[in-house]
Amino acid sequence: MSLTYAFIAIIRRDLVLALRRRSEVANPLLFFVLVITLFPLGIGAQPNLLRAIAPGIIWVSALLAAMLSLDSLFRSDFDDGSLEQILLSPYPASILVLAKIVAHWLVTGLPLLAIAPLLAIFLGLPNQSLGVLLLTLLLGTPVLSLIGAIGVALTVGLRRGGMILSLLVLPLYVPVLIFASNAVAMASSGLPVQAQIYLLLAILLCALVLAPWPTAAALKMSIT
Amino acid sequence: MKISLPYLEGRGLSCIRDDRVLFEQLDFSLKSGQVLLLEGKNGSGKTSLLRILCGFREPDSGTVICCGETINDSPYYADLAYVGHLDGIKKELTVSENLKVSLALSQPGRYSMQQALAKVKLEGYDDVLVQALSAGQKRRLSLARLLITHNRLWILDEPFTSLDKEGIALIESLMIDHCLSGGMIVLTSHHETHLPGVDIQRIVLS
Numbered sequence: 001m002s003l004t005y006a007f008i009a010i011i012r013r014d015l016v017l018a019l020r021r022r023s024e025v026a027n028p029l030l031f032f033v034l035v036i037t038l039f040p041l042g043i044g045a046q047p048n049l050l051r052a053i054a055p056g057i058i059w060v061s062a063l064l065a066a067m068l069s070l071d072s073l074f075r076s077d078f079d080d081g082s083l084e085q086i087l088l089s090p091y092p093a094s095i096l097v098l099a100k101i102v103a104h105w106l107v108t109g110l111p112l113l114a115i116a117p118l119l120a121i122f123l124g125l126p127n128q129s130l131g132v133l134l135l136t137l138l139l140g141t142p143v144l145s146l147i148g149a150i151g152v153a154l155t156v157g158l159r160r161g162g163m164i165l166s167l168l169v170l171p172l173y174v175p176v177l178i179f180a181s182n183a184v185a186m187a188s189s190g191l192p193v194q195a196q197i198y199l200l201l202a203i204l205l206c207a208l209v210l211a212p213w214p215t216a217a218a219l220k221m222s223i224t
Numbered sequence: 225m226k227i228s229l230p231y232l233e234g235r236g237l238s239c240i241r242d243d244r245v246l247f248e249q250l251d252f253s254l255k256s257g258q259v260l261l262l263e264g265k266n267g268s269g270k271t272s273l274l275r276i277l278c279g280f281r282e283p284d285s286g287t288v289i290c291c292g293e294t295i296n297d298s299p300y301y302a303d304l305a306y307v308g309h310l311d312g313i314k315k316e317l318t319v320s321e322n323l324k325v326s327l328a329l330s331q332p333g334r335y336s337m338q339q340a341l342a343k344v345k346l347e348g349y350d351d352v353l354v355q356a357l358s359a360g361q362k363r364r365l366s367l368a369r370l371l372i373t374h375n376r377l378w379i380l381d382e383p384f385t386s387l388d389k390e391g392i393a394l395i396e397s398l399m400i401d402h403c404l405s406g407g408m409i410v411l412t413s414h415h416e417t418h419l420p421g422v423d424i425q426r427i428v429l430s
Contacts, residue, residue: 009328081310
């Protein structure tokens with residue numbers, strides 16, 4: 001039994017759990033779809049306006065959907081004591097925590113990617129920016145899970161941590177929101193977007209390397 | 225195996241919670257094959273002491289020493305197994321899925337999963353979802369985790385809760401086995417524990 005095996009075992013466990021409590025998985029996705037479908041109804045017959053604000057709508061909805069799903073990341077493990085067992089494992093807690101974050105992204109982030117093209121067409125986003133939209137979501141949503149994990153780890157021990165969680169996490173989400181929606185907006189007017197994509201990639205790599213440690217440390221604090 | 229050297233030592237441990245001193249200047253040492261039984265009223269700090277031994281909590285003073293080193297490194301955790309108030313098992317997973325995760329997080333131990341389930345009288349429950357088990361059966365499942373993973377030190381917080389007489393006798397016999405093969409146990413219990421042939425130290429917290 002090795003660290004790789006433990007990593008995979010945790011991902012597999014969380015995926016099986018997600019499959020057995022589907023509503024938890026479906027909620028963020030449903031929220032994402034609902035918010036985006038309500039915008040055209042609210043704005044009315046102004047396709048040009050809708051097209052102009054589509055990148056922002058999609059990204060703000062994705063961000064809020066990610067926020068909505070965050071609490072489920074460590075909640076049930078905290079409540080039933082599985083978290084204690086994970087932290088007691090001789091393997092590095094940060095790697096095991098990363099496994100949980102990866103599983104969480106697979107369950108809550110990846111479905112957004114799958115449904116986004118459909119919603120983009122629905123909002124009248126030009127076809128040339130579809131690829132960029134998917135790329136920003138692919139790079140950006142894991143960052144949301146990684147940064148969010150730090151916030152959840154800090155607040156999981158509090159009874160009403162929801163409000164504090166949003167205050168902690170939202171400011172850190174802002175750079176992702178700015179670069180990602182800007183990239184999509186630029187792409188729909190046919191401009192180059194390498195700079196934004198590289199920045200998102202850099203943010204993702206930094207978060208991937210730096211987020212698991214504070215998350216593991218915060219979880220250790222939360223279970224005392 | 226060096227029987228003479230203490231494996232686990234607590235030196236001058238204190239725990240203060242909400243300005244209340246739970247215990248102060250507590251010393252103990254535990255050698256291979258011994259049991260440390262913590263006794264005391266509710267709220268006397270038994271669980272806090274166990275959580276300090278697990279490293280979940282920092283002692284307010286003093287140190288916990290394992291084999292001459294402080295416990296903050298992984299060799300200690302590779303030898304430790306903890307069953308607390310919370311079972312640490314997922315109710316949406318089956319019995320065998322739960323044990324497989326525990327096994328993946330640790331090194332394989334003395335018994336295979338099938339043997340361990342037979343030991344705790346849960347054979348045939350492999351594919352049953354944990355939410356269909358009774359409280360006593362869940363308890364036995366979390367104790368089965370001790371058997372399938374590699375460990376020397378068991379830290380048990382009220383292991384006999386919700387077990388029937390037969391279950392208690394069963395767990396006691398497993399504990400005796402563990403100690404006779406060189407393992408150690410730190411436990412809290414309100415029940416009178418019968419562990420014939422095992423060296424029991426008692427600490428009464430007040």
